[in-house]
Amino acid sequence: MGAAVAACAMSAGARVLWCPAGRSAATIERAQQTGLELVAELFELLERAEVVLSLCPPAAAEDVAREVAEHRFTGVYVEGNAISPSRVKRIADLVGRSARAVVDGSVIGSPPVGGKHAKLFLSGPSGATTLVAGLFSGTAVSTPVLGEEIGQASALKVSYTAYQKASRVLAALSYGLAQHHGVDRALLDVASKRPGSYLVETDYITKTAARAWRWAPEMEEAAETLRAAGLPDEVLRAVADTLRRWNAARDDAALSVDDALGLLRGSA
The missing domain is CATH 1.10.1040.10 (N-(1-d-carboxylethyl)-l-norvaline Dehydrogenase; domain 2)
Structure with a gap:
């Protein structure tokens, strides 16, 4: 799902960065096939990125957020995993100490490849959700906004x-x-x-x-x-x-x- 969503953002004109550290061979292969821009170290990626979209197995969601928070990421963080609203709010409190904004997101649908479509539902501050939605304008990923409350999308x-x-x-x-x-x-x-x-x-x-x-x-x-x-x-x-x-x-x-x-x- 992550590589397919990233490909949609690229097709809309976004530069999409990825870091291979700690990733599986299958993940690395998908990132390379998609043509994502490799950044060797996570701290460098976070310095360059305006938006971070977290799409990972639910059990790893807080670990990913904690690592991002440790580097004091200052952009917009999108928590896009299938986790409970209470966990999203914990992540928002953690990452929000340095991030400009935290957006709650949830992906419903098949990976958007081969004519398939997915919806990335969003909730959170209006300026941040507008920014995220713009990354997928005109692509196979639609971005309905549910409201401004963290927890609605999850x-x-x-x-x-x-x-x-x-x-x-x-x-x-x-x-x-x-x-x-x-x-x-x-x-x-x-x-x-x-x-x-x-x-x-x-x-x-x-x-x-x-x-x-x-x-x-x-x-x-x-x-x-x-x-x-x-x-x-x-x-x-x-x-x-x-x-x-x-x-x-x-x-x-x-x-x-x-x-x-x-x-x-x-x-x-």
């Missing part, structure tokens, strides 16, 4: 992801149960009569398994947001626990549906 993301990702897990469990009893074909026939049912998308079971290492922390963030709103969080805690059964399938593009269901049963 609340939208966790509200959406709570349903979208939990539904994928429930579909996998339902299909696995039907398969165990030899009625999976009948289940798919019933589900096919209902337009848009995730149950008929059995190929997505493997995609869910491969992404589970990222999705489980998102479900914990969504559960914490539910708890803070006075709503039951047990369902999403259970979804996160289920996703963790797929940890061994991390980014495995060759995984079969049977292998994915075997991991859920603990038999793979």
